[in-house]
Amino acid sequence: MVGVPDGANTDNTDNTEQEPGTPAEQVDQDTATTEILNWWRSLFGLGGEPQPHESGGGGTGGQFMFASLEELDSVITKWEGERDGILADREQIYEAYDVIKDPAADAMSRYQANASRDSIANMFQHNNAMLRYAENYISKLKASREQMAIMEDGNRDRLRSIRGDVEA
Numbered sequence: 001m002v003g004v005p006d007g008a009n010t011d012n013t014d015n016t017e018q019e020p021g022t023p024a025e026q027v028d029q030d031t032a033t034t035e036i037l038n039w040w041r042s043l044f045g046l047g048g049e050p051q052p053h054e055s056g057g058g059g060t061g062g063q064f065m066f067a068s069l070e071e072l073d074s075v076i077t078k079w080e081g082e083r084d085g086i087l088a089d090r091e092q093i094y095e096a097y098d099v100i101k102d103p104a105a106d107a108m109s110r111y112q113a114n115a116s117r118d119s120i121a122n123m124f125q126h127n128n129a130m131l132r133y134a135e136n137y138i139s140k141l142k143a144s145r146e147q148m149a150i151m152e153d154g155n156r157d158r159l160r161s162i163r164g165d166v167e168a
Contacts, residue, residue, distance in 0.1 A: 069148060076141045083134040093124050
């Protein structure tokens with residue numbers, strides 16, 4: 001009997017590698033995976049801060065593949081929009097925390113108000129974690145863009161020197 005690696009389909013005779021998908025699909029899949037893992041951690045009481053997630057990419061060799069700078073710019077813009085939404089949520093979280101007052105002077109009223117404040121404080125911590133994630137991810141995407149632009153410039157210059165173009 002031949003062993004089959006985990007996740008392999010024994011009926012699959014096609015030996016071609018599956019493409020990683022568009023960058024947007026890769027980013028969406030990476031984000032969904034992180035959310036699911038953190039949900040499982042909370043479901044099973046693994047507590048504490050969500051497990052930090054470092055995105056290396058979803059394509060071959062652990063990197064996302066972008067066909068052009070324009071495509072990468074589009075993904076960066078999407079993530080900047082997500083970050084801006086997280087910052088807007090932060091303002092609403094602040095406001096919600098500030099409006100909580102004890103509805104009465106009895107112990108249960110104070111307990112409920114404190115429980116609400118604790119819940120909103122946890123929401124703020126989650127918002128903070130999402131903000132850090134988004135900002136770190138945007139930084140990685142911008143660093144990738146910078147490297148891609150340098151490579152494209154070098155390739156353009158090499159092509160011009162091969163063709164004998166004098167404009168540089």
